[in-house]
Amino acid sequence: MSGLQDWLMQGAAPKRETRTDLYLADPNLTDISLKRRGREHSEVKVLVGLPDISLPPSMAAQAELWLKSEAARLPLTDEGTVAVGKERRRRILRFADGGWHPVDSEEEAENGAALEYALVEAHGERWTSLCLEAFGEEDRLPALLQGVVTLLGPWPGDVPAPAISGGYPFWLGEIARGH
Structure with a gap:
């Protein structure tokens, strides 16, 4: 494992998934x-805010608050889109009774x-x-994000700061511009 993966998973056996997603690629649309x-459903995500989350200083990033919704299958074609291959490793935690508890799916956790x-x-x-995604009651999302950042602790010393910090639309726009 890499230092970044070790930091994020902290000894937990991650759930693994490999897939390719098709993203609308428009460098001018960084907030949607x-x-x-x-090959399944479509998703729409909208940037709704920049919460005041204390991230590890070495991370050199700004937390973003995105709202996600499933949508009817959108007519995305190869034109104007980018195929993004992903090999994901995920760790899912439920916050209850004042602490974090591992669970198998988001459906098992209210928050x-x-x-x-x-x-x-x-x-x-x-x-x-790297993505930290909080879910649950909307008014609790910033506190949940801050809680999981605190749980993770300081940014690993052997991992450089991110080259690009932002959601996938920003990242794809930076690639198109030649970062």
């Missing part, structure tokens, strides 16, 4: 994401977080992606 997930480490490929380039 449209994707067809694998919680999914921690994701992914090896991604787009435009022939390979990247590592």
Whole structure:
């Protein structure tokens, strides 16, 4: 495992998944994401805020609050889109009784977080992606995110700061611009 994956999984056996998603790729749309997930359903994500979350200083990033919704299958075609191959590793935690508890799925937790480490490929380039995703009651999301960041502890000393910090629409736009 890499230092980043070790930090995120902290000894837990991650759930693994490999798939390719098709993303709308428009460098001017960094606050909305449209994707067809694998060969299944479509998802729409909208950036709704920049919560005041204390991230590890070495992370050099700003937390983002995105709302996700499943959508009817969107007519995304190869034109104007980018195929993103993903090999994901996820750890899912439920927050209850004042602490974090491992669970097998988001459905098992009313309030919680999914921690994701992914090896991604787009435009022939390979990247590592990290995502901390809180779910549950909307007014509790910033506190849940802060709680899971605190649980993880300091950014691992052997891992450089992210080259790009932002959601997939921002990342794909940066790739298109030649980062």
